[in-house]
Amino acid sequence: MTSAVCLTSVKSPKPERRYVSIPIATLDPSSCYKLDLYEQHGSEDQYRLFRGRDFPLTADDLEKLRARGVKRLYIRTGEQQAYQSYLRDNLSNFIENESLPATQRFQILNQVTQDCLQETFERGDVSETVEASRDMGRHTVNLMSRADLVAHDVFSMIKHDFHTFTHSANVCSYSVLLAKGIGIVAPEQLEEIATGALLHDVGKIGIPYELLTKPDALSDEERELIQSHPTVGFARLCRREKLTWGQLMMVYQHHERMDGKGYPVGVKGDEIHPWGQLCAIVDVFDALTSDRPYHRGQHITEVLAYLERESGRGLDSGMVKCWTSIMSRNC
Ligand SMILES: [Fe+2]
Ligand SMILES: [Fe+2]
Secondary structure, X not given: XXXXXXXXOXXXXXXXXXXXXXXXXXXXXXXXXXXXXXXXXXXXXXXXXXXXXXXXXXXXXXXXXXXXXXXXXXXXXXXXXXXXXXXXHHHHHHHHOOOOOHHHHHHHHHHHHHHHHHHHXXXXXXXXXXXXXXXXXXXXXXXXXXXXXXXXXXXXXXXXXXXXXXXXXHHHHHHHHHHHHOOOOXXXXXXXXXXXXXXOOHHHOOXXXXXXXXXXXXXXXXHXXXXXXXXHHHHHHOOOOOOOHHHHHHHHHOOOOXXXXXXXXXXXXXXXXXXXXXXXXXXXXXXXXXXXXXXXXXXXXXXXXXXXXXXXXXXXXXXXXXXXXXXXXXX
16 A cells, blocks of 8 residues: 555644633533533634533533534643543443434544544653553444444444544544454454554654645655654554554554555565454555545545455455445445
């Protein structure tokens, strides 16, 4: 696969943000009372306190916000960690809440996964990123098994845009679908695959956003830097006891090709771990169906046709067949 198919990014330093947005779907009035919640008003940079510790959010407030079409509120950047721990403590409640439609629960999880990854990636703390990925991987497998979400639900709920954390969360859900499709049923293995997928582009931390989104041709040095991300990711993670070889190979080998024309090493066929092969397919699928800074996302049928053409060349033919059948059956 070419370097162009996985150009997601971690943004390079940007102006200090005072507030960060959070989806209201993640707010449960019975447990979010410790957060000060702000609403944006007027120009982009103006916020006013909506509800706080001494006047907490109610179910009625949420109803009214939804009726007004408000999907996000804001917290101060200093409260991000408190919000992350609130989410982690309460995510199971959302996922297990059978009164919410499965698609809504999936949307919450997908959003929370993106937010959680963004927060830990941007702090640059690899241990925390691994821990957050393990949590999110477990929740993803839990929800996808419990609610038996079909590929159609997953595909239609997913946001097809260009953002590292959107991409990683999408690759995670798709990996679970494909893993199940090829017959992996053990929850522990599915969780390992989900976590590996969330981490697959962790080596992009530190690569400037401008470079990863550059629409023009890349110089040799620029290409080399981008193509270093599987090696950098592997080097960052390889000494962590909690990660398995298969997960590390998802990080290290997801840009290898079955014909040996991939990177970073150019290994071929069986030399690529099956989970690396699996990650390669869903990685390219998400990259091509999503909007990029330099092109619109392609229609699913075009992308499946591309995968067919790559079947047995760049990508494992058995897994491509399985993925095509999962997606054509349900989408
Ligand atoms: Fe990727
Ligand atoms: Fe990648």
